[in-house]
Amino acid sequence: MSGAFDPQKFKSAQRQGWDSVAEGWKKWWKIIEESGQVVSDRLIELARIQQGNHVLDVATGTGEPAVTAARKVGSGGKVTAIDLSPGMLAIARERAKEIGLANIIEFEEGDAESFHLPSQRFNAIVSRFGLMFMPDLPNALKTMREALVPDGRIAAAVWSSPQKVPSFLLPLEIVMKETGTPPPPPGTPGPFNLADTNLLRERFEQAGFQDIRIESNTMNFRLPSAEEYVDFVRSTAAPLTAMMAGLPPARQEEIWNKVVGASRKYSDPATGSVNFTNEVIYVSAKR
Template identity: 25%
Template structure:
């Protein structure tokens, strides 16, 4: 049960969210979230350079797409996440892959086997740690000397049109302000200098960041995307007064129509492909 899980105090808000409304919405919309980052997915997996003998740890695996695809390339893949509901879906979708396993775990403090994994991967899953230094120290400890770390994380807010637009709308037109690097959230690994300092200080070396640009897919058409986003942003919209909420809904529909094409609704996005190596000990 979630209340028995070994969890860092700093990650308690994440545990609550991912076993509550956020986890339920992500599970119900797993295909949409996977489609959203589809333009990054293969580049991320290819960067891991997985070999048939590799043991892979997938951090923040969600519904398990990255874990399953890693398992198809490696000897074994183990996915961890805080969300029980997403993990249940992941296990169902992985029934035909005996070398793929899942576990509810807080990767910041979970007692992973020492020097065990050849590769640690995470597609947008390591941005939410309450204590980044403790988390990456723990991930370094479970990596073999010379093991690889491969992460996908968002670049700064101003380079991600989709986040700029939607955050401004649900804030009633106010320009969104990103938290400082390191603060838990989508932008915690957005500053390259912070990433290099963090990883070299927690047991990794040869830290490299590659600039990836792609289109974020949000729906087959504007109405489809509106149904998804109005659900995703339901809490923020509910906090607005009725007049502001009506304006936000109109603005959301307008921007989605402006981004509609025969291929669906897309917004520009930018991510870092982060690679590092576990330092020899």
């Protein structure tokens, strides 16, 4: 069946997509981490990471929460961070070196579904906004569980439903409408694929985890202006630029200008800065 979902093609497209926007993530890293640090901090708490621990960060991207975990485990600990994008990993390695953590964090290219994880190696596993993109999450979670020491813990963050993540939904809705892009089939890996907490719990139960806990909280994403917000989206959101790739430049600019206009409803009238409040779902469990 020609329209059947091909996980290998999906992963290849993901790798190419993340590589294509790696420089954008480098450009906006400070802004991203000003918002994302609260998520990394909570993951370290939920995973109960301590000094001297060996930690695995799955889908580390530009290096979080690996960096936060490395600061926690200290020189007596170790963080192994994996990602399928060599472009993103190059930035993560550069960051770790700049802040003096290169001797604690080891970055490796791979994905959790196929990467060889040693049995009972890690005290804790963390993942910030990575699980939603895994085509075979149940198998990946089983592999991760086997890599934990007895009573080791896992903690992950995923996005809530689209309506509760306006910084993602706003440009996505406009670009899909303007380009006539249909929504992906249900169950296709993507940013909101684990917003259903019942499904999320089920996936962890299927993998054999115990003491599964789910909570939600918010993170604020702020940029100085609507124009800079759209510059950020254009630099970091590979799927959106791919949707518009075949359009004339003038038409692309027209669509981006619509995103600028729509984002102004999140602006502070006094400063012009835009502030989005996004909901994050956290899941934690024990081997």
